[in-house]
Amino acid sequence: MFNRYKTMTVALSGALFFAALPLSANAASANTVFGDTYQPVAPVPADQVQVVYYRTNSSADAAGSAHVYVDKEFHAGLLPNGFSAFCLRPGIHSISAYLNDSPLYQGKQSELYNAELQGGTTYFMRVSANNIPQAVERAEAERELAGSRVQKHALSRASQVEACNYLPVAAAPVYKDYNLSGDVLFAFGKSDFRDITRTGHVAIQKLAVELQRDHAEVRQIQVVGHTDPIGKGSVNYLLGLKRAQTVSQLLVDAGMPSNRLTASSAGSSDPVVEHCSGNRAAQVACNAPNRRVQVRVDVTPVAQ
Incomplete structure (x- = not known):
């Protein structure tokens, strides 16, 4: 799904990413770091793509935040058992998550990964130790997302991210x-x-x-x-x-x-x-x- 490509090194502004600095789960209040627990996300229309990027509580993960970048711009800092659900316009986008990439913010300087995302589709991506986004089938992802909470301690700076226009979900037949x-x-x-x-x-x-x-x-x-x-x-x-x-x-x-x-x-x-x-x-x-x-x-x- 993802193809690696080289990006040019860009200058960073520390002020721009003040909200993206690593944050320890032990040092932050749960009420300010996390929001509601995960609930199955509704579908989106054909003119949008939905991405659910999440991080498990794996002992193999490094401590600190996993910074999610969308089209070379910071979007979220995921702690273990945190997730972020967001929408984009269909097309080619670079999306990745980097563990502990401050103060150099390697996610903006290193190789990124791009994918052509189809409209009306929801993609589930899992943080990995090697920073390569792992595409996960919905059933498996939602098993792993059980009990996870929305990450909210950092402000998104990704200009391509937009609010999701969720479609109504038909009730299951009884x-x-x-x-x-x-x-x-x-x-x-x-x-x-x-x-x-x-x-x-x-x-x-x-x-x-x-x-x-x-x-x-x-x-x-x-x-x-x-x-x-x-x-x-x-x-x-x-x-x-x-x-x-x-x-x-x-x-x-x-x-x-x-x-x-x-x-x-x-x-x-x-x-x-x-x-x-x-x-x-x-x-x-x-x-x-x-x-x-x-x-x-x-x-x-x-x-x-």
Whole structure:
């Protein structure tokens, strides 16, 4: 991701970087050095790039601050378990962090690292002992960022850094599951309308009433057929699908909106119980919980 390139030595002004001087975590008040703990950052629009630069509490790190430079200008001084989240315009930028580079501020004089950053993307970078920025996948970075706090003791002098225009984050879907016993609904190995038992008809009618009562604005209903592992996988898949389609049609007949219902099959891929043994009768009895039709209702609150 990063390519090394030479930079010319530039004169430094001590006054300009007064806020970037190394700061010991033991010598500074936590309230003035750190801010809020890390929370997952929201996405940014296509005309911005977001960078989360962070430092772990590794014993291999040198003491003092790790100075973060953006396009040859000081941005932040990271202490262990500190991070800085900032935004830039898309394009080629040089970003790096140098451990204890005062009073010479080698981050402005030495080799830097450049990368072409894509709009609408969030990049996670970790401080390293050799000053080379380490690009980290979000999942790993956020595990390491757990408990980290925003670094705030130093003022950014990076002119390319700008406030992030965060996009709204859609709420994660919320589902409620209803499980209907396949043995209650259908005769063993059957899937058609004429194969549904009297008890099965009553169970589906009862479910339709419950759904209409509890979820007036249903977004989507997924009906999934599950089978036991007895027999061929392809046959089990079709059996699960046909059962799901039959239950879906009966729910529509009971008043559920057809355009919000989908039917699919998991076959025997998602068992509730496993390792059934014995003769066929014993296996059929043991696998009864696996023979089911799951009705998953999307109950995510509708945004106002």
